[in-house]
Amino acid sequence: MTYEIANKLETIAWEKVEPIWQKKIQGAIAIQTPPSCLSFPKNQESLSEIIKFASEKRFSVLPCGSGSKLRWGGLVKDARLVVSTQHLDRIIEHAVGDLTVTVEAGVKLADLQKLLSQSHQFLPLDPAYPESATIGGIVATADSGSWRQRYGGVRDMVLGLSFVRADGQIAKAGGRVVKNVAGYDLMKLFTGSYGTLGIISQVTFRLYPIPEASQTIVLTGETNAIAAATQTLLMSGLAPTAAQMLSGSLVNRLEIGKEIGLAIRFQSIVESVKEQIGQVESVARQLGLKTSSYCDRDETNLWQKLQQITRVPSSENAVTCKIAVRPNAASKILEQCDRITNNQGAIAINISSGLGQLHCQHGEINQIQKMRSLCQEHQGFLTILEAPISVKKQLDQWGYTGNALEMMRQIKQKFDPNNIFSPGCFVGEI
Template sequence: MRLADNQLIALFTDLLGVDGVVLFDRLAPNLHKRVVNSLTPDSLPPVCMLYPQTIAELSMAIALAYEHRLRVLPCGNATKLDWGGLVSRADLVISTSKLNRVIEHCVGDLTVTVESGVKYQDLQTVLAKEGQFLAINPPYSAEATIGGILATGSAGSLRHRYNSVRDMCLGIEFVRSDGEVAKAGGRVVKNVAGYDLMKLLTGSYGTLGIATSVTFRLYPLPEYTQIVVLTGTAEAIAQAQQKISTSVLTPTACDLLSATAIADLGLGKGIGLVLQFASLKASVIEQCDRIAVLAKELNLEVQILGEAKEFWELLEILIWQDELRNLEQSSESASVVCKLGLLPSASVSFVKECEQIFDNQSYYLQIHTGSGLGILRVEDVQDLEAIALQIAKVRSIAESCGGFLSILEAPQALKFGSRTLGNNSSNLENVWGYRGNARDLMVKVQQQFDPRGLLSCDRLYS
């Protein structure tokens, strides 16, 4: 028999204390809204949110939830809690934000081990004191936690040079759905111990376990950084992209931006190609000069920006709009944010097709040309039927280019009631855009980790 709400609250208050249990109705408005947006519209609200302060407390809290068959929605600071598929039911929300210690920083080995609630920016500040950094630039970087970044696999533009989050994760400790603590990998770069669960848990959206600590490889801070922006016609940008990809140039980031993004950043007109070079000063200047010569050959406008950090901050504000997201939005207007992937060679033609689909609409598109991954943001969405058809068109184009489209942020009605695939479509199809033949395998893997289906229920496979 399910515990009554007052029994549930008393049970976890005895474990975590009064400060470790917050009633759902007493959460801060932004956090309350983020949790609601992560659940299906027909779901009952969670009873409370738990804040364990140690790994042992988290383990015991999950063990209690397992014993009483309570469904759990894990999060860090909840910056990306409403991404992707909707959770069908959550009795509890458990935050790892209080697990915020830097456990070990091995400067000589270029590795760091941190608890999952450490904020990304706080970690970068600690590492910078030793001339090192974690080579990812995720969205919502001011509040994003390491656990949330791992769970969503969000690496950002630096993936072009340094690969993905899963490639930098050397070891992990996590709490299973039954409360047991498990470990995989290690704290050194050359490590072959055990199963490679780090890659499995990266991007699992809290469905396989709750990360408690993570070990990452690090890189030295570069001596000098500059950004080069090329703007012009789609044909010339495509030629520049192809020439750069086959050259000896070594950009740390290479992003294709829609003309709307370029214009609103005040960088000119037309589609833009943004390259960041970070290395020894002489090398950076030489490579920027080569790009300028290439731009002249292709009749492209070229701008060299010295303030790289400021540029990426402005681009993050434009694409993710954290402040606007936290405001009370009108039910008549919303934004839709999608993650997409396609063959890098098709990225420019994809941008052109999106221009036609979203003609006279406010939208932004960013594609990392090395991996073909990108972000599409559509603003001022009022007609869900119309945006559903547009998203279906974009998804079809991406799939024809060997890629995918997943819905990250959108009104619940768009995710829950599929207007493109019929009301019987699942999260896997409608939200994640997956129609391959690996569904049964993924379900079996999840059942091995969470046989009772208590963690982030139905987020992937409803």
């Protein structure tokens, strides 16, 4: 098999794969038997041919980009062939006047942001591993980040995409304009599908102008006061681009204080940012909360450090999770998280959506189970993203309790009837 595929396209036999790639892949599969090959197609046509070949031979495929999120989600039951899109890295079209851009799946977000900044535009995504994360991986995992407060999630920014089907055919959905209504909304379906329906090859996004000014204010103090400040913010006319409640352990690691916090970022014209910061400071004084203000490089460092702490494993035994709760229960979740994890867990929750990230330094099974139960008690969920294989084999990574599992299976059957894409990775071991 190795020889046959290698003769087809840009493919490396497993024994010649770099150790760093081997480690990433082994952390994503359920069995010890490694894949036979790792393939790096250089264009959409090569990717199509590889998948067509795999389909004919019934080889299971593990899709990825740079591999930064290969360990997210469930363990793949079998992976005969790993296909990376990181060499599909062309900028297809940047329509500056239309505020849209079309790129191949292997383009790194960091490189795209540099290009867009030359036109004073940006893509408001703040994913984990921002320097290495590729566009395809970001869309496949629906990894948006702190800007969700103002701009929405990944699915809200995708205008169109191309993907390679299970039979190797290239399909397209959506378009390259903001007002596009043609066809089924496959963009939302593929966002967060974890590579189980097909391999994303190109994506078109809506863009936004880079704000003139930016400043962040962090409020810290007693839990009820932070909850009151959050409600005041939500009911006001203020328009933050990011707003997250922070657990006491996270605030402590950010070296801001020891009680729970509320980080609020305003990005607009100078006068607007100044006025909104002033209003938040007034609320903080009324509630007896401490404030810390950040701008320029200090602000950038703050959000980068917050992301690093909550979304990147600090050790081989660490566990990172995506959580969701009712927004009005966020302060209770933060407080109880510190108790459950003995102040070893860091958690940040978006004040509007209730979505958040949880990082546990040691990742004990009972702690994760208690946190999952706590989230479910508040009409939420806890999904394990990265964790040691031993933890993933003992816990259901998704913890799904909804009623759409049968529909998900039917969709999987329609798109991938032979179950070649990431088998076992998704909810219900789809």
